[in-house]
Structure formats: C-alpha cells, structure tokens
Amino acid sequence: MKNDSPLAAHRSPVITIDGPSASGKGTVAERVARVLGFHFLDSGALYRLTALSAMKAGASLDDEAAVAALAAALPARFRDGRVWLADEDVTDAIRAEAVGEGASKVAALPAVRAALLERQRAYRQAPGLVADGRDMGTVIFPDAPAKVFLTASAEARAERRYKQLIEKGNSASLADLVADMQARDARDTARAVAPLKPAPDALLLDTTHMGIETAVQAVLAHYASCEGRAQQGN
Numbered sequence: 001m002k003n004d005s006p007l008a009a010h011r012s013p014v015i016t017i018d019g020p021s022a023s024g025k026g027t028v029a030e031r032v033a034r035v036l037g038f039h040f041l042d043s044g045a046l047y048r049l050t051a052l053s054a055m056k057a058g059a060s061l062d063d064e065a066a067v068a069a070l071a072a073a074l075p076a077r078f079r080d081g082r083v084w085l086a087d088e089d090v091t092d093a094i095r096a097e098a099v100g101e102g103a104s105k106v107a108a109l110p111a112v113r114a115a116l117l118e119r120q121r122a123y124r125q126a127p128g129l130v131a132d133g134r135d136m137g138t139v140i141f142p143d144a145p146a147k148v149f150l151t152a153s154a155e156a157r158a159e160r161r162y163k164q165l166i167e168k169g170n171s172a173s174l175a176d177l178v179a180d181m182q183a184r185d186a187r188d189t190a191r192a193v194a195p196l197k198p199a200p201d202a203l204l205l206d207t208t209h210m211g212i213e214t215a216v217q218a219v220l221a222h223y224a225s226c227e228g229r230a231q232q233g234n
C-alpha cells in the first residue's frame with residue numbers, strides 16, 4: 001500500500017531549519033546533526049558558492065542563464081568543515097558580506113534555484129539529515145517530519161553577526177550590518193520563487209533571548225515529539 005505520510009518509513013528523516021540571516025540556524029542545525037549523527041546541509045553555502053563562481057567568472061549576477069549554468073556545474077565539495085570550489089579552499093571567502101549579498105541576488109533567479117534543487121535533495125540519506133536555509137521546509141523537503149523556523153529580533157541578529165565578524169578579526173560597522181541584513185531579508189522574503197517564510201507546520205522558535213544550547217535542545221525535543229507522533233500513527 002502506498003504510504004503518503006510525511007514519515008513514510010522508506011525515506012530518511014529530515015529536520016528542516018529555516019530562518020532569516022544570522023538567526024543562528026546554521027549553528028543550531030550543525031549541532032543538532034552532530035547529536036543525532038545525521039548528515040548536515042548548509043544550503044546557503046550552495047548559493048554563496050554560485051555567487052562566488054559568477055563573480056570569479058565575471059558574470060553579471062542578474063544574467064540568469066549564465067549563473068544557472070554555473071550553479072548546475074558547481075564543482076563544490078564539503079570536507080572536514082572546509083568548503084572547496086574546484087581545488088580552491090573558499091571556506092572564508094564565501095562568508096564575506098559581499099558574497100552573502102550576491103547569494104541573495106542569485107537566489108532570486110528561478111533557473112538558479114531549479115539548478116540546485118536535486119543537488120540539495122540528494123543529501124537526504126540514512127540515517128537522516130538536518131538542512132538549514134530559507135526554503136528547506138516549504139520547497140526542498142516539504143514532507144520533512146520536523147520543521148523549525150528560527151527567528152530573532154533584527155537587533156539581536158545584527159549584534160550576533162557583528163560579534164562573529166569581530167571575533168574572526170574582521171572590521172565591521174553595526175549600522176552597516178543592520179542595513180545590509182534588512183536589505184537581504186527583504187529580498188529573500190519578497191522574491192517570487194521560494195521566498196523566506198515558515199512552512200505552515202513549522203515550529204516557530206524565537207531565540208532573541210535564548211542561548212544556543214537551549215535552542216538545540218528545543219529542536220531535538222520537537223523532533224522527538226514528531227517521531228513519537230509518527231510511531232503512534234498520528
């Protein structure tokens with residue numbers, strides 16, 4: 001008999017964590033994956049790599065066909081916490097604010113999203129996956145058994161990003177970061193294709209006044225409760 005349940009036994013479980021920039025989803029997703037022994041997908045890194053490839057190739061970020069061709073053939077590798085584009089270690093380069101901004105621009109192009117779709121779904125492997133991004137719960141893994149939408153106030157997010165940059169030895173302006181973040185969030189939310197929004201069945205988790213470990217435990221508890229419901233056949 002066909003099982004259309006989101007928790008169909010033949011599919012590895014997926015926990016999706018979506019949210020705006022600097023909400024902490026990457027940090028939380030990686031830790032949850034480590035606790036559960038699941039695979040981890042940082043989908044934003046694929047858009048960042050696409051933007052970086054386009055910049056390196058001298059392609060305009062709004063040349064949809066050219067950028068989509070680069071996305072489709074992205075020579076990306078993730079290994080031991082490092083990110084490679086062909087034989088270049090671009091772990092730090094893709095975290096630059098300019099690349100994040102570029103990623104947000106290319107992510108609004110439907111052909112680019114289409115080019116990256118199956119690549120993201122291929123990460124769904126046993127024993128399970130934790131995937132973070134903007135459309136993990138709405139578009140890429142709509143049947144995920146556990147979905148979370150992680151938020152925090154714009155001020156808290158800008159301060160987190162500021163601290164992160166300073167700790168890495170970069171200079172940063174809090175006012176510029178707030179402005180950049182607002183522009184990026186507005187573009188990610190307003191775009192026509194796969195906009196940033198919570199899936200209807202996502203748990204909303206506001207971490208403005210919540211530490212990382214508490215957020216990790218909240219996601220694990222949500223997953224456990226979704227699993228428990230599935231085992232009871234609800």
Ligand SMILES: Nc1ncnc2c1ncn2[C@@H]1O[C@H](COP(=O)(O)OP(=O)(O)OP(=O)(O)O)[C@@H](O)[C@H]1O
Binds near residue numbers: 020026028163164
């Ligand atoms: N609950 C929290 N309290 C305080 N700091 C946090 C919290 N969650 C994450 N952080 C810190 O905020 C910074 C941004 O987190 P992270 O990179 O995980 O965000 P993100 O949502 O994945 O961002 P982006 O989408 O832009 O990649 C990191 O330095 C992280 O350690």
Ligand SMILES: Nc1ccn([C@H]2C[C@H](O)[C@@H](COP(=O)(O)O)O2)c(=O)n1
Binds near residue numbers: 103107108132
């Ligand atoms: N699933 C995703 C992931 C990312 N993007 C876009 C939008 C973001 O501004 C940009 C960079 O992502 P980050 O590394 O900051 O998470 O990439 C998207 O549209 N969909």
